[in-house]
Amino acid sequence: MSPPAPPTLCLLMLPLVLVLGALAGSNAFDIAAMEPVTASQGHLVATGNKALYERMTLNGTLDPDSAADAAGMMDVNEIPVRYDEAQLWRIYNISEGMQKRLPFRQMLEQKFGGNIWKENSKFLDISIAKEQLKAARSFLAAHNIESQILSDNIQSLIDQEQLESVASTLGRLGARTKKATRNGSGMHWKDYHDLETIYAFMREIRTKFPNVCRLYTIGKTAEGRDLKVLRISENPREYKKIWIDGGIHAREWISPATVTFILYQLMSNWENQPAHIRGLTWYIMPVMNPDGYEYSRTVNRLWRKNRSPSRRAKCFGVDLNRNFDIGWNGYGSSTNPCSDTYRGSQPASELETQAVVEFLSKRKYNLESYLTYHSYGQMVVYPWAYKAVKVKDASVLQRVANTAVQRIAQKTGANYRASVTHEALGIAGGGSDDWSRAALNVKYVYTIELRDRGNFGFVLPPRFIKDTALEGWTLAETVAQAIG
């Protein structure tokens, strides 16, 4: 809700104009000069920042005292964040009791600038910058906390991932060129792809199967990108529905890769799919957080949230999986806009959340399943996450999850675990999975944490995409069968 425009607005805008005028005079922050430069670097990022800048100035919502920061932000954001010699640690036995006496997690985040990768009842994975390693190490030692180094140089993980990407592209250049003429998007699962390729792939599927597919733009992001959902159905009015999303968290690249693979698995053999698959209406949203995804591809590989601006702080982004209207005020999320688990200013404050809520609420009739793809940890979990209670039909959900986990082990040899969410991952409010159950009464609600278990974490090398995606498909297939 925006407050009514007070007469002071004009007064607020005056210094703003002055500040921007001053900035326009210097080369470094010359707004007019920035556009062609950023446009050639990558139009999406440039458009995003420009749209954001215009919205803030037009609405007069940019605090005069932070105008310089915001202008600086536009510049700084173009420089990729590096993680040279930053380490990834796994820290054990940070029990809730201990946290209450001493908030270790918070201290590691705030005092040592740690970035939390994963947290559950048994351990915490956190990255620590090179400069803070010594201090953080002494802190853990002083409190007798057990820890293990998962990676001693996160930047080298990121560089390796990049190298493998390049190698896969070079290695299949011939095949790829041929493929690109045959199908428009050039999609494949030897590498991760940018948003444009994923959207081109969705359009391509729609074009090839016009009678079964419908492509929706269900909203736009803060930076002006489309939110796209593909529906696959031979009878949308009558068939039971299954929803699949990916990419809520930007850095979990294996998730959009898996969800696009599911789309491929479905459509490459649609005519021969068994009745329990062809007889459903599938809604597929590979990237729920396009702004964050592109930001993680261009600026900060480990970005998690979306990219919406917060008014007071220099900090950007809301954790979309803490922003849904279920247990929003509760445990497991942050009120601090700078935190990676910032819940937002109110439930469903974010455009991405609003778009999904509105779209699904209108289609809740016959909506039997909500599947959401995350990484990492190799787990299939079901509600609740926001409280330490199981849903009443938990035994059914556990049984179907067990079946999926067994089939996954048979197919790829990977070990996944099936469990109720709060036991496996701890309590957290505001999740899309819980919301779908609480608000829409969806039965088969699952979150899957894809590979791996911490060796590479979010920076899963492209050579693992195919098997991991197959594991994700196996869950979808198993749930479709359960819906029957």
Ligand SMILES: [Zn+2]
């Ligand atoms: Zn996630």
